[in-house]
Amino acid sequence: MNKLFGENVKLMRTVIVVLLVLTLAVPGGLVIYGSHLLQQKDRSLQETAGLLEQAEGKLETAEGKLQTAETKLKEQETINQQLNEELQKKVDIEEGRVRGESPYAHLYPDFYAPKNDKIAYRETGVMYLTFDDGPSARTEEVLNILKEKNVQATFFVLRGQGTYNKAMLQRMTEEGHTIGMHSSSHNYKKIYASVEAFLGDMYQNYLDIKNATGTAPTLFRFPGGSINAYNSGIYQEITAEMLRRGFIPFDWNISSQDAAAYGPKDAETLAANVLNGAEGLSYGVVLMHDAGDKVTTVEALPAMIDGLAEKGWKFKALTPQVLPVVFNYR
Numbered sequence: 001m002n003k004l005f006g007e008n009v010k011l012m013r014t015v016i017v018v019l020l021v022l023t024l025a026v027p028g029g030l031v032i033y034g035s036h037l038l039q040q041k042d043r044s045l046q047e048t049a050g051l052l053e054q055a056e057g058k059l060e061t062a063e064g065k066l067q068t069a070e071t072k073l074k075e076q077e078t079i080n081q082q083l084n085e086e087l088q089k090k091v092d093i094e095e096g097r098v099r100g101e102s103p104y105a106h107l108y109p110d111f112y113a114p115k116n117d118k119i120a121y122r123e124t125g126v127m128y129l130t131f132d133d134g135p136s137a138r139t140e141e142v143l144n145i146l147k148e149k150n151v152q153a154t155f156f157v158l159r160g161q162g163t164y165n166k167a168m169l170q171r172m173t174e175e176g177h178t179i180g181m182h183s184s185s186h187n188y189k190k191i192y193a194s195v196e197a198f199l200g201d202m203y204q205n206y207l208d209i210k211n212a213t214g215t216a217p218t219l220f221r222f223p224g225g226s227i228n229a230y231n232s233g234i235y236q237e238i239t240a241e242m243l244r245r246g247f248i249p250f251d252w253n254i255s256s257q258d259a260a261a262y263g264p265k266d267a268e269t270l271a272a273n274v275l276n277g278a279e280g281l282s283y284g285v286v287l288m289h290d291a292g293d294k295v296t297t298v299e300a301l302p303a304m305i306d307g308l309a310e311k312g313w314k315f316k317a318l319t320p321q322v323l324p325v326v327f328n329y330r
Contacts, residue, residue, distance in 0.1 A: 136294075
């Protein structure tokens, strides 16, 4: 009996020991196994993250290549459009030549004079005072004299930009004077380099006047006159194109000679030049200059006006209805 009891006790101890071992071993094993699983999962996540980064890098590269391709495509489209426009211009020019049209018709499509259907005439006994190159520091003085004498004149101007210049152009218009184009740059070599160059320069002058006064000019005066040493090869073509656009050129038949190359003259001489130049004429277009250094021109103006008036001359501003004075073509 005691022996049997002893064996049972040993068995119980063995069972307890086994249970204790299992109790301690199983959780530890589970922890180790769980840790192993977590490590595997972490490695898997890292690999996945790496693949995502690689995919993002490839995507960014692809997007960059796409943007580059789009930019090149746009550049090529721009080039193609420019080529097509140039080609179309050449086609238009050639077709225009076949039809007898101007080869310059495609340039500055809004550069046209206001429509004028009236017949031009020449009124005898009228003196048209004209001033080139303004506005300048002398312009206000000239306008004051003209206002005092109740005389209208014509200004072939260079500049329309700037506060002072705009104010002077506006005053000219308000006081009944006529404004004509004379060029934008007054650079003879540049202006007369080609017909295209002349049109471009005059077009800017046209815009300046129109923007300052609200009225588009019709009259113009060639810098240096319609025939000069700079335009001898193209003046006829320029004149024809400007006439086609409705603009009227005006030269002069009396000069005050206030722009003589050998220096300024005194006021008495300038006035005498005009009075003597008017002798024997039935009408007169007088050339003077509105520039900062033309002090004697301003000084000569009152005596000039009074002397012409005493001889019976009337004063008017040029208009599109006045038959122009143009130098004889050679």
